Amino acid sequence: MTHRQIMEALSGLLLGMFVAILSSTIVSNALPQIITDLGGGQSAYTWVVTASLLAMTATTPLWGKLADLFSKKLLVQIALVIYVAGSVVAGLSQSTGMLIACRVVQGVGVGGLTALSQVILAAMIAPRERGRYSGYLGAVFAVATVGGPLLGGVITDTEWLGWRWCFYVGVPFAIIALLVLQKTLKLPVVKREVKVDWAGAFFISAAVSLLLVWVTFAGDKYDWMSWQTAAMVGGSVLLGAVFVLVESRAAEPIIPLRLFRNRTITLASLASLFVGVAMFAGTVFFSQYFQLARNESPTMSGVLTIPMIAGLFVSSTVSGQVITKTGRWKAWLVSGGALAAGGLGLLGTIRYDTEYWHIALFMAVLGLGIGMMMQNLVLCTQNQVDPSDLGAASSTVAFFRSLGGAIGVSALGAIMAHRVTSYVKEGITALGPDAAKAMQQSGAGGGIPDMDTLPGPIRTVFESAYGHGVGDVFLYSAPFALLAFVVTLFIKEVALKSSTVTGDKK
Structure with a gap:
């Protein structure tokens, strides 16, 4: 394929990838309003996020294997249709149960789009050239991952739209992606007998x-x-x-166990697991920090995360361009691991009254680190597998990244809830018995409080508790990024190949 043909087909893939990742992050700033309107509790709050991640994680290996057996173009279009169906019904939800079920359907589609984007990219482009195009994919991933909460905040704060449009907004993009892929993606299909x-x-x-x-x-x-x-x-x-x-x-195994005889695949999968924890911790908990510890609006809490978007965007794009020119990728992986661990360690020091420019700098460091690692872990894996295992190998790395993210969000969310409760108790006790009475009267004892209704000193206690609690979450995430850094040290660098495989041959 010529550069123009690749860019035409890639535009559809990038759109599909954009809506896939957007659907995972756009609800974070809208969730308090969504759960209040649908009459849900704290467990529903957690499950609206986790259900999508769970479905995406569980189905990613299946999509990857299907890509080795069936038409990749047809599969990515099916994934888009599943995503659209889940999104439309999610926007019509009348209860938290219905919404969670729709998020599962969305997650199945997102799992397909995430896995198949990497597989189709690998089928079109030689490893040596793939760095540049993977950089575009990484940049879109970055913008959708961190820009999702910003867009969700704006939609939620706009009276004539409301939170339901957080689910509708991706539908037009998905339909356009479907049409673009139909016209531009031309991968020859070799028919063969398959066993799923x-x-x-x-x-x-x-x-x-x-x-x-x-x-x-x-x-x-x-x-x-x-x-x-x-x-x-x-x-x-x-x-x-x-x-x-x-x-x-x-x-025809979903994840061929023979892949793990290859040290690079084993180590890249392990590093992806740890990177997933760091990546999703950064995106999910920033919105809570800015809204609850610093009393920002949903829109502003998204705006304030722009330094992380910028870091991710720059490092994804630049590393991809340089890797294409040199064929060398290990230095980027190692540097990314060090920056991600350093960024999370620095973010572990934040409190509710930390100066914003400090937080912005720490976010940028984290963004730079994740951007250098995320796509390049897939790239180094694809460079060392047999063409017939390209889909399974790519989706295996994506699977471990999603698994790390899903476990990280759930575990770190539980830890934060426990830490915040502990800090609030300490703060109220320090204020004296009158403060405890005032807190009971304000109804702030359970769930997430409305900061604007709290008396001054009690509000400061809650803001301090959330600021410290989110800081603890980042501190607990840092060792995982450090482990990813250590793992990448042992990955042997193999210069990127200059040939590729087209079609769906086995």
């Missing part, structure tokens, strides 16, 4: 789902150390073991 490993798909979905259910409710519905924890973790491990057994015997 449905048993493997079921067991990996069940194992991941049970693990995420445990992480979501541990520390809230039951203690971290309890019989429920033992049952769920044990059940997840058992299901995982059954999955491995099924994969070892399947004719």
Whole structure:
């Protein structure tokens, strides 16, 4: 394909990728309003985010494997249709249960778009040239990931739109992407007999789902150390073991276990798991920090995260261009790991009254680090696999990144809730018995308080608690980014190839 043909087809992929990631992040600043309007509680708040991540994580390997068996173009179009259907019905939701179910459907479509974008890119472009185009994909990922909360805030704050448009806004983009791909994406299809490993798909979905259910409710519905924890973790491990057994015997496994004989794939998957924790922690908890610790509007809380968008955008684009010219990628991975760990460590020091320019600098460092790692982990994996395993290998790395994000959001959210409660109790106790009475009268004892209704000193206690609590979350995320950095040190650099494979050949 010529550069022009690649860019035409890539425009449809980038649009699809944009709406996929946008749907995962756009609700973060709108969630308080959504849950209030639908009459939901704290568990519903968590599940609106987790349900989409869970479905995306569980289905990513399946989409990747299907890409090795069927037409990639048809699959990405099916994923877009599933996304549109889930989004339209989500916007019509009348209860939190209905919304969570629709988020699962959205997540299935998003899993397909995330996995297939990487696979189609690899099918069109040689590894040596892929860095430049992966940079475009990374830049779109960056803007949608961190720009989603900003757009969600603006939509929620606009009276004549309202939160339902957070789900509708991606639909026109998805339809345009569908039409563009139909016209521009031309990958020859080789028909062959296929066998889909449905048993493997079921067991990996069940194992991941049970693990995420445990992480979501541990520390809230039951203690971290309890019989429920033992049952769920044990059940997840058992299901995982059954999955491995099924994969070892399947004719067309979802995740070919032989891939992990390749050290690069194993290490890249592990690094992606840790990067996922760091990446999603950065996007989900910033909105809570700015709205609850600094009393900013949903729109402004999105605007204030622009330094992170800028860091991600610049590092994704620049690293892609330089990798294309040199064929070397390891230095970017290692540097990205160091910057991500440093950025999260610095963000761990923030409090409710930290000067904004400090926070902006810390966010930019984190953004630069994640941008250098995210796409390049997929790139180094694709460079070392057989063409027939391209889809499975790409989606395996994406799977581990999503898994890290899903577990990270659930676990860190539970930790933050516990820390905030602890800090509020300490602050109220320090103010004296009159403050405790005033807090009870204001109804701020349970759930997320309306800061504007709280008396001055109590409001400061809550703002301080949320500021410190979010800082703790970033501090707990930093070791995961550090682990990703350590893992990348052991990945052996292999110069990018200058040839590619087209079509859907096995």
